[in-house]
Every structure is written in structure tokens, then in C-alpha cells.
Amino acid sequence: MxxxxxxxxxxxxxxxxxxxxxxxxxxxxxxxxxxxxxxxxxxxxxxCQLRWYTTCFNRAFVRLGQFKPTFMRIWFSMGVVFGLIAMVISLFVLTLMVFNTLRRQPVEQQVLTPVMPGVNLPTNQISYYLLTLLVCGLLHEFGHALAAVREQVRVNGFGLFLLILYPGAFVEISTEHLQVIAPIRQLRIYCAGVWHNFIIVLLALLALVLLPIGLIPFYTTGISVVVSNVVQNSAVSGPRGLAVGDPVTSISGCRVTSVDDWYNCIRVSMRENTLGHCMSLDIIRELDTSSANFKNNSTRRLSRPSQFVDCCNKTSNTHLCFMYHIRSFPETKFACLPARTTTDRPTCKFRSDCYTPKVESACVYPALDNKTRLLRILHGRKPPLLFLGDPLDLHYSVAVSNYVPKSSVVPVGLPYVIETFCKYLISLSGALAIINVVPCYALDGQWICRAFTEMTLRPFIADAEIRNLVYSVILIYGTLILLANVTIAMWTLFS
Incomplete structure (x- = not known):
């Protein structure tokens, strides 16, 4: 829908x-x-297409392209080395993908995965995706323009476009000037785009690595996690539930200092039974609000371990049915006790954990079914949150972050925004570099392959028709192998 x-x-x-x-x-x-x-x-x-074209950036391209000529020459020469190596690697990997698929041995992770909003892209992350596409496209074309100016090729103009839902950029370079320069100079221009895409990947990786250091003045880490999002109308939302900005330090005694700890504590709560709490028998009898009829029959044994016993008869939202054992009577006993008062007591697993001299105590456990747990969540200075339900609901209802703001003015979601944007830059810019460098019609790889074959084959093959034949064979192979991978990726996505 x-x-x-x-x-x-x-x-x-x-x-x-x-x-x-x-x-x-x-x-x-x-x-x-x-x-x-x-x-x-x-x-x-x-x-389904909107375009904007301008020449107002031409002077800026000329100034930047003539800045530090020696450095720019080395910079774009490094781009040529990267582009040629990446072209060989891309062809090998894409060929291997098709080969493994034909042998019915596909690799675990597709090299090409089409991103479809609403299909495999969450709708709340569409803005990250579109912004990343625009940034990668701008810097890609920016590289072409600077390299063209560096090689004395005229830049006619620059533009942006919106194709259906996908933004992009383009630069118009003088074809006449481009065709008369040497192949190595052409390669510097053709490879500049994918080279800049690769640099974007490196910078985004560096930003992710340095992010914890850069956020030290504003956030703390390693002490607790902070709630970054709570699903509305969930079991933990509301005035007495979790709120965005709450620091969470513990889940039923399980220490939470990172996001990994948060998920690990939830897994532990699913795997193990809810902890009990030590209470003296006198306090149990004093706080027990079970009906007299239930008390008289509460010594019966449970018919099966997963049976849920409700000794409170659903008369109160603050009380919960607990079960316990006493030394003088082997059968299970039940009591309707105030949940918050009971869970404030020391935790226990066995009755022996509650031993105190001269006072008979018991370890009272919530009388719950196999999937339901009673979790006590410590979140800041607020009273502990008592969560009663399946821990998976807690997993899907709450998002947490490692970065706890030092001040209420600091936004909770900023680290998540930076991390997500960097991850999109890494994946999308890397994918653009891999795809664009393939020798395929209408991609940069087509012109990279043309210039490279001219540069390498001209000293050995004087006949231009033979050189064009070699170039055409490589181009057709690259086009077919890329189309095959796109077909496989689309089939995998929708099958």
C-alpha cells in the first residue's frame, strides 16, 4: 500500500x-x-525530467583548475591510475558474479543492489539517499570540470537535473577540444569523476573513524546509552515511559553502556527467566491483595510451565501476580503484590539468595508465560520503568545511541544523522565509482576504455580499424556483463 x-x-x-x-x-x-x-x-x-543549465560557474572552474598546476597534474594522474585499476577489478568482479550465478553458486552479497524507495529503502531514509546522490553527482562532475580546465579544454556550462525522483548533475565540455588532445590527457579528464567518488568514500570512512573524537566536547560515551526514538503508541511510550533523550543504564540488572550492550541485554532477557526479588514472608502477607478464594487454592501446582496465573483478577494496573516457595511447604504459592514495591527489592535467582538470620524470606517471581518478561529499566533520574511483555517489543519500539548529550541544547539525533549520511556516502559513492568505470555505453568507462586503447595500442597497431575493433569488443563485453548483473540484482530483489 x-x-x-x-x-x-x-x-x-x-x-x-x-x-x-x-x-x-x-x-x-x-x-x-x-x-x-x-x-x-x-x-x-x-x-519526468527537470533540468537547469548555467554558465555562471565557468569562471570559478577556470580559477580552481589553474590552482597549483603541478599538484593538479599529479592529482588527476593518480585518478588515471585508480580508474584503470578499478576498471579491471570491476570487470573481474562483475564477471565472477555472473559466472557464479550460472553455476548456481551465487555469492552471499550482491555486488550491485538496486535501491528502490519503499522496497529496500526505508521511507524515513529517502532524504539521506537523495541528498547523497546529489552530493556524489556534484563532486563527480566537479572533478571532470577541473580536469578539463587543467588540460586546456573549454567547459561550456554546468547543470542539475531531476529524473523522476533521482537528482543529479552534469557538465558540458567542448567535444572539439577534447578530441584533439593526447589520450593521456583525455584519461585525466575521463577518470576525474570516479576518482573523486573514491575520495568521497575515503573521506566518509575517515569521518566515521574520527566521529567519536570530534563529538567529545558535546557527548559522552561508554557510561550509558540515550534513547533517540520511541515508536508512538508502543508499550514503552507515554508520560511514564521512555522519552527521547533519556539515558538508559540498566535492564533488569544488566548493565547498558553501549548499543551492543542494549541489544545483548534484550537477548539475555529473552533467553533467561525473569529474576526474582527477595521479600520476607511477613511483608508478602501484608502486601498480598489476592482474593480469599484464590489464597485458599493457591497451593495447587501449575499444570504446565507456560501457564499464566492471574491472582490479581485484573483489578489493578499496579499489582502483579507473583509466585514463591517456602521451606515448610513444597507447593507453589501465589500473591498479588505491588509490582514497583516488589521490584525495588534485591534480586535473586534462588530462595537461598534471600537468606537472612531470624527472618524467613522468599524469592518471589512474576507468574508469567514463556514469552512475557517483567523488565526493570533504569533511565536517568526518573522512576524505573517496568516493562511487562515480550522483549522483542522493546527491541522494535526503541532506538538508542551511544552518544549521550552533555547538555539539553545538544541534539540527540545529530550523531545518527552524521553516521547515516557517511554510510550512504560510502555505499553510493563507491557504487557510482564501480559502475561508472565499467566499459559500457553511456558511462565514463566507455571513454576511459577508448582513450586507454588508443594510448596503449597505437605504438604497436598502426591500423585504426583494428584498434577500433579491439575497443568495440571490450565495450560490448562490458555492456553485456553490466546488464547481466543488473538483471540478476533486480531478479534477486523482487523474487
Whole structure:
């Protein structure tokens, strides 16, 4: 249902935009002014595509491209080395993927995984995805423009586009100038885009590594975790539940100092029974609110371990049925006790853990079924939260972070935003580098392959037709192998 809604919204937006564009272009009172506006602003609209083209950045490209000529030459020469190595590796990996699939031995992780909003991309992360695409596209084209200026190739203009839902950028370079320069200079221009994509990956990795150090003035780590999100109308939401910004230090005695600890404590609570609490028999009898009829029959044994006993008859939200054993009577006894008062007592696993001289005590356990647990969550200076239910509900209802703000002014979600954005930069920029460098029609790899074959084969093969044949064979193979991988990835996603 959510996917259908998204598709309907996108189609509705583009249909409305296209109809408005057609109307303004054909209506006699608006056509002249509208066409003049489009021409002056550089905006053009077609079916499911919006483009903006400008020449206002040309001078900036010239200034930056002429900055530190020696450094720029070395920088883009390193890009050539990376582009050629990456092209060979990409072809090998993509070929291996197809080969393993044909042998019915696919690798565990697909090299190419199409990202589809609403399918394998959560709707709450679409903004990260689109912003990352725009940043990667801008820096990719920025590399082409700087390398072109460095090699004395004219840059005609720069533009942005929106294709259906996906943003991007492009740079227009003079084809006449590009074709007459040496192949090695062409390679510096063609490889600059994927080289910058690779640099983005390295910078994002460095940012992730240095993030804990950079956030030290604003956040603390290693002491507790902080609640970063709570699902509305869940078992732990509400005025007395968990709230965004609450520091969590413990789950039923299990220490929580990191996100890993949080999930580990939840797993432990699912695997082990709920801990008991030590109470003297006198206090149990004093606090017990079970009906007289239930007390008289509470010595019966449970018919099966998973049976749930309700000795409180659902008359109170503050009391819970507990079971315990006493030394003089082997059968299980039950008592309806106030949950908060009882869980404030020392924890125990066995009756022997509650031994005190001259006072007979018992270890009282919640009378729950196999999946239900009573968890006592310590969150800041607030009273402990008593969670009664399946720990999996706690797992899916609450998101936590390692970074606890030192001040209420510091946003709780900032580290998550930075981490998520860096991870998207790593995955998407890396994928763009891998795909763009493949010798395939309409990709950078097509022109990289053309310039490389000319540079390497011209000294040995004088016939241009033979060189073109070698180039065409590589290009066709790269195109087919990339299409095969895309087909496999789409089949894996939707099958």
C-alpha cells in the first residue's frame, strides 16, 4: 500500500508539472513571458525530467583548475591510475558474479543492489539517499570540470537535473577540444569523476573513524546509552515511559553502556527467566491483595510451565501476580503484590539468595508465560520503568545511541544523522565509482576504455580499424556483463 501511494504521488507530481508547462507554453497570454523566463533561467522541462543549465560557474572552474598546476597534474594522474585499476577489478568482479550465478553458486552479497524507495529503502531514509546522490553527482562532475580546465579544454556550462525522483548533475565540455588532445590527457579528464567518488568514500570512512573524537566536547560515551526514538503508541511510550533523550543504564540488572550492550541485554532477557526479588514472608502477607478464594487454592501446582496465573483478577494496573516457595511447604504459592514495591527489592535467582538470620524470606517471581518478561529499566533520574511483555517489543519500539548529550541544547539525533549520511556516502559513492568505470555505453568507462586503447595500442597497431575493433569488443563485453548483473540484482530483489 505504501509503495502504491509513493508511485501515485510521484506520477501525480510529474503529470501536473507537465500539464502546467504545456498550458503556459500554448496559452497566448503567458506563452511569450513563460518561454522568455525559461530561456533566461536555463530551466527546461520534459517528461519526468527537470533540468537547469548555467554558465555562471565557468569562471570559478577556470580559477580552481589553474590552482597549483603541478599538484593538479599529479592529482588527476593518480585518478588515471585508480580508474584503470578499478576498471579491471570491476570487470573481474562483475564477471565472477555472473559466472557464479550460472553455476548456481551465487555469492552471499550482491555486488550491485538496486535501491528502490519503499522496497529496500526505508521511507524515513529517502532524504539521506537523495541528498547523497546529489552530493556524489556534484563532486563527480566537479572533478571532470577541473580536469578539463587543467588540460586546456573549454567547459561550456554546468547543470542539475531531476529524473523522476533521482537528482543529479552534469557538465558540458567542448567535444572539439577534447578530441584533439593526447589520450593521456583525455584519461585525466575521463577518470576525474570516479576518482573523486573514491575520495568521497575515503573521506566518509575517515569521518566515521574520527566521529567519536570530534563529538567529545558535546557527548559522552561508554557510561550509558540515550534513547533517540520511541515508536508512538508502543508499550514503552507515554508520560511514564521512555522519552527521547533519556539515558538508559540498566535492564533488569544488566548493565547498558553501549548499543551492543542494549541489544545483548534484550537477548539475555529473552533467553533467561525473569529474576526474582527477595521479600520476607511477613511483608508478602501484608502486601498480598489476592482474593480469599484464590489464597485458599493457591497451593495447587501449575499444570504446565507456560501457564499464566492471574491472582490479581485484573483489578489493578499496579499489582502483579507473583509466585514463591517456602521451606515448610513444597507447593507453589501465589500473591498479588505491588509490582514497583516488589521490584525495588534485591534480586535473586534462588530462595537461598534471600537468606537472612531470624527472618524467613522468599524469592518471589512474576507468574508469567514463556514469552512475557517483567523488565526493570533504569533511565536517568526518573522512576524505573517496568516493562511487562515480550522483549522483542522493546527491541522494535526503541532506538538508542551511544552518544549521550552533555547538555539539553545538544541534539540527540545529530550523531545518527552524521553516521547515516557517511554510510550512504560510502555505499553510493563507491557504487557510482564501480559502475561508472565499467566499459559500457553511456558511462565514463566507455571513454576511459577508448582513450586507454588508443594510448596503449597505437605504438604497436598502426591500423585504426583494428584498434577500433579491439575497443568495440571490450565495450560490448562490458555492456553485456553490466546488464547481466543488473538483471540478476533486480531478479534477486523482487523474487
Amino acid at each position: 505504501l509503495q502504491t501511494t509513493w508511485i501515485a504521488l510521484v506520477l501525480g507530481f510529474w503529470s501536473s508539472l507537465y500539464l502546467i508547462d504545456v498550458f503556459l507554453k500554448t496559452y497566448h497570454q503567458t506563452a511569450r513571458y513563460y518561454l522568455h523566463l525559461l530561456e533566461g533561467s536555463g530551466i527546461s522541462l520534459s517528461i
